[in-house]
Amino acid sequence: MTNASRTPSAESRDLYLPVMAAITDIRKMTEFETLYEITLPGGAELGHQPGQFVEVSLFGMGEAPFSVSSSPTRKGSFEMGVRRVGMLTDVMDRMQLGEKIGVRGPFGNGVPVEKFKGKDVLIVAGGIGLVPMRSMINYVLDNRGDFDRLIICYGARSDGELLFTDELKMWADDPRVEFHVTVDHGSTAWTGHTGVITTLIPGLDLDMPQTRVLVCGPPVMYRFVLLALRSKGVAEENIYMSLERRMKCGVGKCGHCQINSSYVCQDGPVYHYPDLKGLQEAL
Amino acid sequence: MVQYLLEDSRVVDFVSHLQACKTVYAPHRKGTSSFAFAPVDDPTAVVLDYNRTLHSVKKYFLPPTETLLSFDLRTNEFTESEIVPCDAVFLGVHSYDLRAVHKLDHNFRQENPEKNYLRRREEAAFVGVSFEPDAFHFSGSVGIGSRDSSGFDVFLTRIAAGYILTAHTPVGQELVDGFVMPEYTGDLPVPPGFKQHIYVPQDKLSEVFEHSYRNDVWLETAEKCVGCGTCNLVCPTCYCFNVEDTVEITIDGGSRARTWDGCMLRSFTEVAGGEVFREESAARQRHRVYRKFKYISDRTGEPWCVGCGRCNQACTAGISIVSIVNRLVNDYDREVVETA
Amino acid sequence: MAKPRVGIFDFTGCEGCELNQLNFEDQLLDILGHVDIVEWREAMDGQVDELDIAFVEGSLSTPECITRIHEIRRKSKVLVALGACAVQGGVNAMKNTRPIEEVREEVYGDQKYLFPTLPALPLSAVVKVDFAVRGCPMTQIEFLKVFTSLVMGKAPIEPDSAVCVECKLKENECVVDKGMICLGPITRMGCGARCPTFGQYCNGCRGLVSAPNIEGMQEILVEKGLAMDEAWKRLQLYNANQLEGVQR
Ligand SMILES: Cc1cc2nc3c(=O)[nH]c(=O)nc-3n(C[C@H](O)[C@H](O)[C@H](O)COP(=O)(O)OP(=O)(O)OC[C@H]3O[C@@H](n4cnc5c(N)ncnc54)[C@H](O)[C@@H]3O)c2cc1C
Ligand code: SF4
Ligand code: SF4
Ligand code: SF4
Ligand code: SF4
Ligand code: FES
Numbered sequence: 001m002t003n004a005s006r007t008p009s010a011e012s013r014d015l016y017l018p019v020m021a022a023i024t025d026i027r028k029m030t031e032f033e034t035l036y037e038i039t040l041p042g043g044a045e046l047g048h049q050p051g052q053f054v055e056v057s058l059f060g061m062g063e064a065p066f067s068v069s070s071s072p073t074r075k076g077s078f079e080m081g082v083r084r085v086g087m088l089t090d091v092m093d094r095m096q097l098g099e100k101i102g103v104r105g106p107f108g109n110g111v112p113v114e115k116f117k118g119k120d121v122l123i124v125a126g127g128i129g130l131v132p133m134r135s136m137i138n139y140v141l142d143n144r145g146d147f148d149r150l151i152i153c154y155g156a157r158s159d160g161e162l163l164f165t166d167e168l169k170m171w172a173d174d175p176r177v178e179f180h181v182t183v184d185h186g187s188t189a190w191t192g193h194t195g196v197i198t199t200l201i202p203g204l205d206l207d208m209p210q211t212r213v214l215v216c217g218p219p220v221m222y223r224f225v226l227l228a229l230r231s232k233g234v235a236e237e238n239i240y241m242s243l244e245r246r247m248k249c250g251v252g253k254c255g256h257c258q259i260n261s262s263y264v265c266q267d268g269p270v271y272h273y274p275d276l277k278g279l280q281e282a283l
Numbered sequence: 284m285v286q287y288l289l290e291d292s293r294v295v296d297f298v299s300h301l302q303a304c305k306t307v308y309a310p311h312r313k314g315t316s317s318f319a320f321a322p323v324d325d326p327t328a329v330v331l332d333y334n335r336t337l338h339s340v341k342k343y344f345l346p347p348t349e350t351l352l353s354f355d356l357r358t359n360e361f362t363e364s365e366i367v368p369c370d371a372v373f374l375g376v377h378s379y380d381l382r383a384v385h386k387l388d389h390n391f392r393q394e395n396p397e398k399n400y401l402r403r404r405e406e407a408a409f410v411g412v413s414f415e416p417d418a419f420h421f422s423g424s425v426g427i428g429s430r431d432s433s434g435f436d437v438f439l440t441r442i443a444a445g446y447i448l449t450a451h452t453p454v455g456q457e458l459v460d461g462f463v464m465p466e467y468t469g470d471l472p473v474p475p476g477f478k479q480h481i482y483v484p485q486d487k488l489s490e491v492f493e494h495s496y497r498n499d500v501w502l503e504t505a506e507k508c509v510g511c512g513t514c515n516l517v518c519p520t521c522y523c524f525n526v527e528d529t530v531e532i533t534i535d536g537g538s539r540a541r542t543w544d545g546c547m548l549r550s551f552t553e554v555a556g557g558e559v560f561r562e563e564s565a566a567r568q569r570h571r572v573y574r575k576f577k578y579i580s581d582r583t584g585e586p587w588c589v590g591c592g593r594c595n596q597a598c599t600a601g602i603s604i605v606s607i608v609n610r611l612v613n614d615y616d617r618e619v620v621e622t623a
Numbered sequence: 624m625a626k627p628r629v630g631i632f633d634f635t636g637c638e639g640c641e642l643n644q645l646n647f648e649d650q651l652l653d654i655l656g657h658v659d660i661v662e663w664r665e666a667m668d669g670q671v672d673e674l675d676i677a678f679v680e681g682s683l684s685t686p687e688c689i690t691r692i693h694e695i696r697r698k699s700k701v702l703v704a705l706g707a708c709a710v711q712g713g714v715n716a717m718k719n720t721r722p723i724e725e726v727r728e729e730v731y732g733d734q735k736y737l738f739p740t741l742p743a744l745p746l747s748a749v750v751k752v753d754f755a756v757r758g759c760p761m762t763q764i765e766f767l768k769v770f771t772s773l774v775m776g777k778a779p780i781e782p783d784s785a786v787c788v789e790c791k792l793k794e795n796e797c798v799v800d801k802g803m804i805c806l807g808p809i810t811r812m813g814c815g816a817r818c819p820t821f822g823q824y825c826n827g828c829r830g831l832v833s834a835p836n837i838e839g840m841q842e843i844l845v846e847k848g849l850a851m852d853e854a855w856k857r858l859q860l861y862n863a864n865q866l867e868g869v870q871r
Contacts, residue, residue, distance in 0.1 A: 012396035016351045016526075016539075017363050059354035059361065060530045060537055061777060086555040087777050100359055219558075246554045248526050251395040255523030255546060258570075259560075261578035266394055280496060281561070314796030314822075337794045347792040509839045510832070511808035512784060516791035527780070530771045532653045543792060549834055550783045564836065597791075599799050599808050599843050 015251045018057045018102025024077055026097060029163050032084045033128070034093060035069070038103065039077040046078045046103075049110030050136035051242055051270045054080070055250045057102035061088045065247045065265075067132035068106060073142035081131035081163060107250040108269050111136050111214060111240065119212045120149040122204070124225055126197050126217025130154055130163050132242055132269075133216050137171070144176060151178040151204065155197030155217075159183050159190040180204075197221065201228040208233050214270075216242040222283050226273075239273035243282060287464035290445040298326035298374065300462045305408070306371040308343065310336050323374070331375045331439070331446075334417045335591055339380040339519035340373050341387060344404040345543075351399070351526070353538040361539075366399055370406040372458065375439075377414045378431035379422040379589035383519035384409075385434060386587055390522050390579075408454050411435035412446070416477045419592025421605050424481035427589055430474050442472060479605050483612045485586060492577040494619055495611040496569070504607060505565035507600045508547075514594035514602070515545025515571065520587050523551075546570050572607055627675035627774060630662035632695055634681030634688050635708065635743065650767060657774045674699040676773055680761075682708040682743040689749055696750040703769060704745070704752045707759035711830045712745040712864040745864055754779050759828035759861065762814045782813040783833055786825050790816035798824050804847050804857065809835040827861045837866065 025037035040046060046054070048068045057063040070079035084093045095101075113136075121140055125133040140147045152171060156162045162183070171179040180200045182193040193200065197217070213234055215225050222241060229239060245257040245264045252266035259281040262268065276282045289297055301307045306322060309329040313319040318333040320340055338347075354361040384404070391400040413430040414420070423429070432438035436455030439446035447467050450456045483491060515521045525544040530537035544551060547567050552560035561567050575588035588604065595603040661671045677699035683689055696702055704710045746752050754773070756766045772779035786807035790797070798805050798819050806827035807819060818825045831837075837858070844854035859866055 012392075012398040012401040014363065015395055015397050016399070016541075018361070020359070057539075059359065059539075060356055060528050060775060062528045062539070063526065087780075089555075091777060102361070245560060246552050248524070251397075252393065253391065253395070253397060253522070253524070254526070254541075255544070256525075256551060258546075258578075260570075260573070261581060281566075313794075315801055317796040317800065319794055337796065342794070347794075506836075507839050507842065509808040509836045509843065510785070510834075511787035513787045513791055513808070516788060529768070530775060532650050532767050532771055534657060534771060534774060545788075548784045548788070549832070553783075597797060599787075599797075599805070599847075600839060601846070 015249070015253070016104070018055070018063075018104050020100045021103045023095060023097060023099050023101065026095075029081065029165070030161055033081055033163055034084075035079055035081050035164075036092070037077050037079050038101070040103070043076050045075065046072075046106055048072055048078065048106035048135075050113065050139045051111035051132055052106040052108045053132070053250070053269065054103050054105035055107065055247075056080070056088070056092075057104070058088055058091055059102070061091050063102075063104075063248070064088045065107075065250060067135070067269075069131045069134050071135050071138035071142055073139055081128070081134075083128050104250060107265055109267065111242075111270050112272075113139065115240075116140075116212045116214075117146045118148060120151065120207055120210045121147050122151045122153070122206065122211050122213045124153045124197065124201070124213060124215045124217070124229075126155045126221040126225075127157065127161070128163075129216035129218070129221075129242070133214065134164060134167070136214060141174075141176070148210065149178060149207075150176065151180070151206075151211075153180045153182075153197060153200045153204070155182045155184070155200070157184045159187050159192075196224070198224045198228040201225070201232055204232070206232065206234070208235070209238075211238060213239045214242070215239065219244070219283075226283075236273050236277075240270055241273060241276065242270045243268050284449050284451070286467040287448040287459075288445060288467040289439060289448045289464055292445075293464070294329075294331065294445070295326045297462060298323060298329050301372050301374060301410070301458060302326065304372070304458060307374050308340070308371055309374040313337065320373070329375065331412050332415075332441070333375075334414070335377070335420075335593060335596070336380075338517065339383055339591070339593075340376055340407075341380075341383065341519050341522075343369050343371075343373075344384070344400055344407070345387065345391075345522060345524075348540050348542045349399065350538045350540045353536065354528075355536045356530070357535050366402045368402050368406045369404065372408045372410060374410045375412045376409050376435070377591075378411060378429065378433075378435075379420075379427045379591045380519055381409055381411060381434050382422075382427050382431075383589045383591070386520045386579075386585075386589070387522055389583060408436045408458060409434070410437040410439065410455075410458070412439040413441045413474070415441070415475050416479075417592070418478050419596045420590060421477055421479040421481060421592060422590030423477040424479075424485070424605075425586045425588060425590045426485055428474065429477075440471070442469075447471070479592070481605060481608050481612070483608075488576050488586060488608075489581060491608075491611050491615045492573060494615050498611055498614055500607055500610045500614075501565035501569045504568050504602055505563065508564055508568055508602055509600055510547055510549055510564055510567070511599070512545040512548040513597050513599070514604075515547050516543055517593040517597045518588075519591060519593070520575070520589060521545060546574065568602075568607075572604060575604065576608065626657060626659045628661045628671070628673065629658045630671070630674045630677045630695070630699065631660065632662075632677060632679045632691075634679070634692070635684045654767075654770060672698055676701045676703060678703050678705050679746055680705045680709055682712050682745060683749055684743045692746060692750050701753045701773060702746070702750065703773070704747070704755045705766070706761035707757065707828050707830070707861055708743070709746050710752075710755045710757050711861055712743050712748070748864070755781065757811060757829040758814055762817075762829065764815065765813045782811060784812050785832055786810045786812045786814065786816050786819070786829070788812050789814070790819045793820055795819050798822065799847065804844055804849060806840070806857065808843070809837070809840045827858065829861075831862055831865050 021038045021040045024039040027035040053065045053067045055063045066080045069081045123133050140150050171177045186194045247257045248254040250265045252263045257264040260279045309323050310318045310333050311321045318336045350364045352361045352363050391397045436452045437450050523544045524541040526541045528539045579587040769779040789812045803824040805824040807825040810827045811829045811832050841854050
């Protein structure tokens with residue numbers, strides 16, 4: 001190992017200083033979830049990949065990680081979908097157009113989009129997991145020629161909790177998208193599929209070797225989705241999953257996000273499933 | 284390399300000599316029977332014969348609490364905190380503690396080199412001193428001898444008459460320049476042995492740990508462990524931290540600071556809604572020990588424990604990382620090696 | 624934005640926590656600037672119908688207390704328990720471990736039947752407590768933190784690690800090395816390890832961390848030289864209510 005003593009640290013960076021960015025649009029999606037459009041100073045690009053996240057800071061409240069929900073192909077600003085669950089997200093919920101938040105990032109590895117090019121893309125998203133997946137979906141739609149089929153399976157607890165309802169309609173109507181949606185408990189007005197997300201998988205018509213799967217949802221979902229995919233015959237090496245852990249620094253220093261030997265903020269949040277098998281704490 | 288004799292009677296002069304060049308940090312007595320690094324004010328208060336300090340010199344490069352930025356809530360603007368490099372001499376550092384600094388160098392450089400740590404640390408000069416292993420040291424088992432001078436600018440090896448002084452780098456040479464000492468031509472007595480050992484060569488540890496994830500020792504240790512986090516907080520190679528904002532009572536501003544944290548603490552992996560990813564005490568203990576002997580080691584080829592013995596000495600429940608590792612080694616030998 | 628309307632109340636306690644006795648100096652002025660104190664038993668008369676924040680000191684030990692705390696809860700949006708008595712039942716709770724008759728006899732002598740007493744209950748045994756400022760007397764910096772958070776409209780962060788953490792952050796010499804018996808390893812931090820920093824042992828006044836390993840702690844106390852029942856008594860001093868039902 002090298003001794004860093006007196007070797008120049010010119011390459012070292014300020015990792016913890018945010019950039020102040022403006023909230024330029026606010027769209028309430030459900031009682032608890034809101035979509036924010038964020039514009040960096042001078043309209044600078046965030047420069048992210050689908051699947052990456054940013055650390056948002058509100059002074060006095062602290063920082064919290066949020067996935068970037070917009071595709072990098074949509075320029076000039078980026079979007080985040082935020083669920084109100086605690087201290088910082090409560091305050092975000094009360095914020096107004098034009099107010100500024102601190103942003104650090106983008107962080108994490110993001111989706112290895114190259115691995116999906118020329119393939120059938122199957123996206124399995126549960127609940128708030130659609131927020132990061134939407135970045136990939138729109139990326140595929142904006143580079144439609146680079147990918148083969150686009151199949152989306154999305155599950156929410158109830159029809160009142162469906163996110164991005166305008167876009168869901170567009171995807172359902174778009175002949176280039178095979179869109180499947182289910183809710184655990186539908187209201188009386190719900191006419192669509194009812195049942196947990198895994199019930200969508202057996203009915204899919206998949207071209208196995210051609211399909212690459214991307215999974216994102218609440219922790220309980222993964223094991224069941226994996227079972228369903230496996231019994232469908234999807235090979236493990238064709239599965240990618242996006243994980244969530246407690247995070248603080250976002251840059252592989254603070255240790256909070258670690259699962260076994262892996263820093264989720266650095267080696268993840270998107271993992272190739274075969275790599276996860278050595279990480280007992282992952283699923 | 285020239286060896287000089289620094290007689291006991293001249294140690295105070297030597298400290299004063301160093302002080303004339305730079306700020307000097309060295310071990311001092313603390314409380315009834317402890318030691319701690321502190322800036323030298325009175326050279327006679329410096330103690331070079333000590334077993335271990337409460338904290339290692341890590342505290343100067345990664346302070347227990349460090350303000351990252353201050354903010355103004357009226358304008359929603361922030362000012363970054365100034366990072367002051369430790370342009371100083373760290374005198375009386377033990378070999379394992381310098382090795383721990385080198386490990387932190389790796390952690391704070393990898394992938395995203397962190398300015399805060401690296402700027403603070405880059406100007407530091409180290410004058411090491413050999414130590415006599417007590418009941419808790421076991422650095423010999425992780426390849427760090429009590430007289431290991433690697434990485435030091437100047438090293439002092441204890442002998443009956445005082446110390447053998449050697450300068451190992453140009454910076455070290457500069458530090459001793461102008462301080463006249465006789466050359467030492469005598470023999471080097473055999474170093475005192477370690478009283479604690481891990482009973483397996485370092486390069487076998489990874490294999491042992493490969494096999495130990497479900498060992499009973501984790502549950503057995505969890506019965507005694509009270510989860511106080513002390514073993515993390517005293518460890519010279521632990522570097523996890525928490526970040527929190529504090530608002531002044533006037534509610535017009537405040538600051539964001541990071542504070543040492545530790546994976547033995549239950550709240551370490553707690554997320555919104557109260558879910559704790561590493562809820563079991565046994566899983567936390569395992570994580571700590573795997574961090575020291577497997578996770579980082581697999582990437583770097585070295586154990587991430589330097590054998591200082593602090594965690595064992597400071598644990599009120601008497602939990603010993605050496606006993607844990609030896610237990611794993613034993614079970615591995617019995618279950619894998621012998622049955623093979 | 625209208626200033627939060629604040630009420631301050633006290634029940635059975637040793638009065639060590641009372642806000643006006645604490646040494647806030649100029650900070651108290653800063654505080655008062657952010658809120659309207661509309662009810663404070665000591666300082667003003669009269670009652671109001673609605674409060675944003677109620678700060679409540681002391682534990683509940685008579686039926687009258689129970690009625691009053693329900694009333695306070697009903698009219699307050701946020702209720703904050705102040706000090707060990709309010710949070711854990713405090714030293715008062717020691718009497719829970721003895722038959723209530725015996726305590727009454729001792730305290731009130733012949734008149735015991737005129738004063739029905741309950742075991743000294745923490746507020747949370749009767750009403751929902753939103754936040755806590757712990758300690759005996761309550762920890763001042765924590766009070767200021769909780770206060771600023773509430774004024775800003777955010778939930779205060781409750782520390783949930785051991786006093787040892789703060790003790791180590793200060794690089795204190797561990798008092799156990801001096802032969803003392805210290806409850807720091809399972810006591811909730813937030814006081815800045817006040818006692819060990821002054822060379823004293825921690826007697827657990829801030830209550831226990833969540834999911835404490837009580838048997839493990841008992842073992843440590845016995846290992847350090849306490850008899851089993853002494854160890855138990857030491858643990859009970861401030862935490863009798865939390866220890867109820869735990870195997871000795
Ligand atoms: C990679 C990643 C991507 C995420 N993307 C989204 C998203 O797109 N939309 C969304 O609504 N939420 C997302 N989350 C979860 C979001 O970060 C938490 O809901 C948020 O931190 C809660 O903060 P709070 O202050 O409101 O809650 P509190 O409970 O008050 O949280 C206090 C602190 O605990 C930590 N914390 C609590 N919950 C979490 C958590 N689930 N993950 C990480 N840290 C946590 C944070 O450090 C936070 O500052 C993501 C989390 C991760 C790790
Ligand atoms: S110091 Fe001992 S009791 Fe405390 S967390 Fe570490 S192993 Fe457990
Ligand atoms: S794990 Fe224990 S012995 Fe090893 S370096 Fe850390 S404190 Fe020292
Ligand atoms: S003095 Fe008490 S609180 Fe401090 S480290 Fe020792 S046991 Fe923990
Ligand atoms: S050290 Fe222990 S007894 Fe002292 S104030 Fe803190 S919690 Fe209370
Ligand atoms: S969030 Fe800090 S290491 Fe990953």
